[in-house]
Amino acid sequence: MKGNAALIALVLALAGAVKVPFEASMAADRPSNRLMLSVKMREQIGQGLSLALLGGVRALGADFLWVAARVAWEEHRWFTMQQNFEIVTLLQPRAIYFWDMASWHLAWNASHAAANDPAEPRMAMRVRNQRLWITAGRELLERGIQNNPDNAYLHERLGWLLHDKARDLCGAADATLKAVKLCKDWRIDYLRRLAGYWLEECAREVAPARLREAYDYWRDLWFKEHASHPPEQWDTIDKNIANRIQKLENELAVPDSERIFPKNKPSASVPPAR
Amino acid sequence: MSAPTVTSETVYFSPGRVWTIAVNTLTEMTRQKIFYFMIAFALLMIGAASFFSIFTFGVEAEYVTQLKFIKDTGLGAISVFGSIIAIVATAQLLPAELENRTIYTILAKPVHRLEFLLGKYFGAALLLVISVFLMGLLFLAVVALKERTLTRATYHETMEFAERGISKTATPEQRQKALAKAERDAAQAVAEIRKTSGYGGIVKALATVLCKLLLIAAMTLFLSTFATSMVFTVVMSAMLYFCGHLVPVAQQFYDRAESWLGKLMALVVNWVLPNLAAFDVADDLFAGLELAWLKVLKIVCYGAFYVLVTLTLAHLVFRQREI
Structure with missing residues (x-):
């Protein structure tokens, strides 16, 4: 009997020795299999973590919580909605749609509701709450980017959030420039222009030193x-x-020899040699 | 003249006997109503998955979300109901034989205990293969149906939108050009929807789910070799199921734990238990990551390896069990 127990222990030990490197190679293949658990998140989700551990139904759990978030959105229960978003994105950190929509709801819808909250008579508090929701949306989206660093769309969405809601013009330009570097589909043409406009806007309104960069x-x-x-x-x-x-050549007083559009030929449409 | 004695040493391992026991086990299991209930519930859930489309937030990339919800629900239902079938079906195999005393009749014949054990396992495995096949078939049909609805709707919407956008004063050439462009756009959108359906990915996910179920069945069989009641086996298997999904968390905990006791516990869990979360590929599919066959093969190998380990352990226990 003792011999049998020793044999069982030996089989388990050997299996473990094979398993650990095998799993390491599998995890390297599939980064999404790793759950990103920060202390803050674990505190927030509490019992919700048990959902994550149901394994086969992780995606299904995320979907049901997404539905619950939708109900909370319809009923303007913003904090419940936010909590559900946190768990949903934790359960399926590679689902881009969740990061995108969740951050949009926080930074646009919840912040708009806070700015027009009839229950809050103080304007200063409304503005403060509005900013808090925008920050919540921004933090969520940034976490989405941490989980999906190569996704151009999330960088683009961050750019829009920073531009339209946080009014961080240079941040918006930088995020969109990153999106341009990562984008591999048909959106590239639109993103290239968007990045240019926002870079110029950043230079004109916040950082004049970047005007040359925009040019x-x-x-x-x-x-x-x-x-x-x-x-x-x-x-x-x-x-x-x-x-x-x-316009920029004129503003920056670029010498004629370096200009694409020399002063004496302002309608040139064929680029000169570099 | 005395009859020749048959000892276990003179009887060689026979795959034929294993197959006979397996088929018999499958027949026994298919006679139980609970499995039909389980499969019926699973099929109902998979069939109802298309109703989840109403829960999308907006129209933007709606088809992505609709198909995602259907795929999540389908795979989730197959995984959950398949796991219940794997645990309940396997947990009763040995206790039922002991209770009905049929095991004495079988083992009194020239049948190895290993053959008996493998026969029981393969019987349960056949049931799981059939269940996953049936559920998978319906799942694929639901996805195909949704895809058809979405592609038709998208095509008509794109063309109608283009028609409305054409000026009344447009020449026939301009009109034809605009419609040709709309046709191209619609074809692109339809191709995008078809890509999102990802039948190849679904089949791969089904293969990994089946692997997980086979492993769960093996783990349950191992527990039932030393358990004294079916309830104990079911409860312990359920615990192992959850612990198996906790392995990635244990790995993270091991890296972050500061106390030696915590590290030790995490190490033991990580060393002994199979990582059942490794079989869940749903996230990869919805993230749009390509799930190469090589990766699936790795997962299948991992599952096969653990089935082998678990059946070896079950054999080691069962060969010395007093019946």
Whole structure:
């Protein structure tokens, strides 16, 4: 009997020795399998964690909580909605849709409701609460980016949040520039322009030192656009890029020799050699 | 003249006997109504999955969410009901044989205990394969039906939108050009929906779920080799099921724990228990990550390895059990 127990222990030990490196290789293949549990999150979810541990129904649990969040949204129970979002994104950290929609609800809907809260007569408190919701949305989205660092869409969404809600213009430009670097689909053209506009806006309103960076960005985009189109299609390239470049060349007093649009030839549409 | 004595040493292992016991076990199990109830509930849940589409927040990428909800519900139902079937079906195999005293008749014949054990396991495994096949078939049908509805709706919406956008003064050429563009856009949207359906991914996910269920059945069989009652086996199997899903948390806890006792406990859990969370590939599918067959093969190998380990342990216990 003792021999049998020893044999069982030996089998378990050997199995463990094989299992640990095997699992390490599997985890490397599938990063989404790792649950990101911060202390703050664990405090927040409490019993909700048990849902995560149901394993096979992790995704299903996330969906049901998403439905509960929807009900909370309809009934304007913002804190319940936020709590559900936290658990949902914890259970399915790779589902981009959850991060995107949850942050939008917090930063746009909940913040708007706080700014127009009829139960709060003090304007200062309304503004403060509005900012808190915007920050909550921003933090959630940033956590989404931490979990999905290569997702261009989340970077773009962060850009919109920073631009429209937090009014962090330079942050918005930087987030969109990151999105441009990561984007591999048809959105790239739109993102390139958006990043340029916001970079220029950041330079004009917050950091004048970045105006040159904005000019270089537009200039670079101008060349990229021409390089990616055959000469017969150059006329179809967005004229706004040319307008931005011309304006910035004048503002920055770029010497004629370095200009794309020299002063004496303001309508040039064919790019000179670099 | 005395009859030749048959000892266990002279009887060789026979896959034929294992198969006979397996088929018999499957027949016995299919006679029990509880499995039909379980499968019926699972099928009902999978079938009802398409109603989840009403819970999407907005119209933006609605098809992604609708298909996601259907896939989550389908895979979740198969995983949960499959696990219940795996535990309940396997937990009663040995106790029922002992209670009905049929095990004495079988083991009195030239049948190895290992053959008996494997036969019982493969019988349960066959039941699980059939259950997953049936549930998977309905699941794929529901996804296909939803995909068809979504693609049709998207196509018509895109074309109608384009029609409305065409100016009344537009020339026939302009109109034709606009409609051709709308046609291309609709085709692209339909292709996107078809890509989101991801039948290949679903089949891979079903394969990993089946692996998990087979492992759960093996673990339950191991517990029933030394358990004295079916209830004990069911409860302990359920505990092992949850603990198995806790393994990734134990791994994290081991890295972060400061007390040696905590580290030791996490180490033991991580060392002894199989990581059942490794079989859940739903997150990968919905994250749009490509689930290569090589990765699936790794998961299947991991499952097969643990089934082998668990059946070895079950054999070690069962061969010395006094019946």
